[in-house]
Every structure is written in structure tokens, then in C-alpha cells.
Amino acid sequence: MRLRRSDPPRLDSLRVSYRAYGRRLTREALRAGMQAPALLTYNPLHAAFGDHGGFRSVTYVGRDDWSAHHGHSAFAEVYQAAYDSISDRGLRVAAVSQQIIDRISPRGPSRVVPNGVDPQVWGGPPPAQDPLEAFLRPIGVYTGTVDERLSATALANAAPHFGSILLVGPEGDDTGRRLATTLSNVHMLPSMDQTRLAATVMAADVCLVPHVVSALTEAMSPLKVYEYLAAGRPVVATDLPPIRHIHPSIVLSSVEQFGQNSAHALARGPLDEDERQRFIDENSWAQRCDALLDLALSHD
Structure with missing residues (x-):
């Protein structure tokens, strides 16, 4: 179930819909022979308003702060009401950042479970043939949705330090086209x-997180940072709370100093292979799933 962006829904209608959805899930769990199952949901509306009577525990997994997401701005009040309900109901909360947990203020158990990487994708060696040979080096790479979370100031300051800057990913708005122009x-x-993304990132000279500072980016756990480090690349990133303690090699920066700090990252160079493999092992999705299940299945 998802919101229709064209017409903000009424809370009372959402509550009715998700209560019915919760009862349906309970019936399906019983039909599958589950006994006292635990529920994990990434949908804050389902967590907040669903009928969870058939589950021994309910864990909301927050991968973004939807109340601050520019693509969902029409529903900010709805998401805030959902956060209030998650807290009031004492549900468990796992979130990719402490900032999301703080904004929900859960009364039940909570845990930060950031993003991770797939060792099968990122653990191999760099490609034998350079996939970026058509571009002038040094090359800076950004991966992910290209939209207003990108700072034009940061990229303009970084551009003189690179032969090429590649923005790799779907276009959320016209930000990328304007920057390329x-x-x-x-x-x-x-x-x-x-597979192709991993090869591209491994071929970069520096990987970039040139985000603006906003309520949304302050709550993100950028998947790209974990993938950059799993590829062993030097990283320069806007100084945002969830990024600060991922790895000491990350060069943190203001948007104004992004060019100077891109040069620092270039000079720093890649991680050595032992450090790269250690990072992958410590930040695998298997580790993250274990943490989620530990929270969901605990007896707190």
C-alpha cells in the first residue's frame, strides 16, 4: 500500500485501511502456520496504524525520515502523526541513523542499523579493463539519485580539481542536467x-557525497558511502552526522571547502586491500540482518 502523491489522504481513512491490512497479514501468517510471529515493516503508516494483534512484536525499520523527504512534503503531517503513533504504541524501532530514532522518540526498544554492502558484489578485485577510459582523469564519481539533495556549490568548488565528475543514477529532477550544462x-x-556499478566505483579516483545540509540529509545513512569504502576508494563528503563515524578515512567537508577537501582525498589515495576487506566484513548485509533480527526477536 502506498500514498497517492496527488491527493494527501485523511488520517481517519488511513487508519481504517491499515487496520484492515494488519488483520489480513495476521490471517496470512496463521494460514502459513506461523506461531507468534514477529513483524518487521519499512512502512511507517503500516507500523503506526495497522492492527498487529496477531504478532508478538512489531518493529518499524526506518530507512529515511519520510517527514523530511522533499518528494513527500505534502504528507509531512501524516508521517509525523505516524511517528507519534509508533512512539505511543511502544513499537520497536530500527533506523539507519540516530537522527531518525530521535525524531520518532520511541518508547519501545530501538537500535541504529545503518546500511551495508553485499560482499559478493563488492569484495572482488577491480575490473581488468577500465570502464571509465573514455573520461579525463582524475575522475570523481557520485552514485545515487540525482536531485536537489546535491549541492551545486560543492560540485562547482570540486570541479576544477577533476578532469571529470560523473553523476551516476536516476534523475529525480533537473538538478543533474543543470549542473552538466x-x-x-x-x-x-x-x-x-x-556489477557494473561496482566496476565503475572501483575505477573512480575519488568518490563524492556533495550533499546539501538539510533535515533529510542529516538523517540519511547514505548507502553510497558504504559502497565507496567497500570499493576501497577515497571519499570526500559533506559533514553530516550519520557519516562522521563510518570510517576515519572519509574526508569531511563543508560545501564551501569541498574543492580543497577533494584535493585532500585525491592525495590520500585508496584503502589498502586488508582494510578494504575488513570494512566489507564488518559492514555486510548479513551483519545488518542479524542486528535487525536481534532487536525484533528480543524479549525486551
Whole structure:
């Protein structure tokens, strides 16, 4: 179930819909022979308003702060009401950042479970053939949705330090096109499958997180950062709380100093192979799933 962006729904209608959805899930769990199952849901509306009588525990998994998401701004009050209900009901909360947990203020158990990486995708060696040979080096790479979370100031300051800057991913708005028009060495590349993405990131000289500072970005656990480090690349990132303690090699920056700090990251160079493999092992999705299940199945 999902919200229709064209018409903000009424809370009373949502409560009715999700109570019915919760009862349906309970029936399906019973039909499957589950006994006292635990429920994990990524949908804050389902967590907040669903009828969870058939489950021994309910864990909401927050991967973004939807109340601060610019793509969902029409529903900010709805999401805030959902957060209040999650707290009032004492549900368990796992979130990718402490900032999301703080905004929900859960009364039940909570845990930060950030994003992770797939060792099968990211653990191998760099590709034998350079997939970026058509671009002038040094190359800076950004991966992910290209939209207003990107700071034009940061990229403009970084551009003189690179032969090419590649923005790899889906276009959420016209931000990427405007940057590519304004900055001659900025290039847009489409979304890639995981194998090709890993090869592209491994071929970068520096990986970039040139985010603006906003309520949304302050609550993000950027998947791209974990993938950049799993590829062993030097990273320069806007100084945001969830990024600060991921790895000491990350060069943190203001948007104004992003160019100077891109040069620092270039000079720092890649992680050595032992450190890269250790990072992958410590930040695998298997580790993250274990943490989620530990929270969901605990007897707190």
C-alpha cells in the first residue's frame, strides 16, 4: 500500500485501511502456520496504524525520515502523526541513523542499523579493463539519485580539481542536467546494475557525497558511502552526522571547502586491500540482518 502523491489522504481513512491490512497479514501468517510471529515493516503508516494483534512484536525499520523527504512534503503531517503513533504504541524501532530514532522518540526498544554492502558484489578485485577510459582523469564519481539533495556549490568548488565528475543514477529532477550544462566536466550516466556499478566505483579516483545540509540529509545513512569504502576508494563528503563515524578515512567537508577537501582525498589515495576487506566484513548485509533480527526477536 502506498500514498497517492496527488491527493494527501485523511488520517481517519488511513487508519481504517491499515487496520484492515494488519488483520489480513495476521490471517496470512496463521494460514502459513506461523506461531507468534514477529513483524518487521519499512512502512511507517503500516507500523503506526495497522492492527498487529496477531504478532508478538512489531518493529518499524526506518530507512529515511519520510517527514523530511522533499518528494513527500505534502504528507509531512501524516508521517509525523505516524511517528507519534509508533512512539505511543511502544513499537520497536530500527533506523539507519540516530537522527531518525530521535525524531520518532520511541518508547519501545530501538537500535541504529545503518546500511551495508553485499560482499559478493563488492569484495572482488577491480575490473581488468577500465570502464571509465573514455573520461579525463582524475575522475570523481557520485552514485545515487540525482536531485536537489546535491549541492551545486560543492560540485562547482570540486570541479576544477577533476578532469571529470560523473553523476551516476536516476534523475529525480533537473538538478543533474543543470549542473552538466553549467560545469563542462560534469557528466550524467544512467542507473546501472550492481556489477557494473561496482566496476565503475572501483575505477573512480575519488568518490563524492556533495550533499546539501538539510533535515533529510542529516538523517540519511547514505548507502553510497558504504559502497565507496567497500570499493576501497577515497571519499570526500559533506559533514553530516550519520557519516562522521563510518570510517576515519572519509574526508569531511563543508560545501564551501569541498574543492580543497577533494584535493585532500585525491592525495590520500585508496584503502589498502586488508582494510578494504575488513570494512566489507564488518559492514555486510548479513551483519545488518542479524542486528535487525536481534532487536525484533528480543524479549525486551
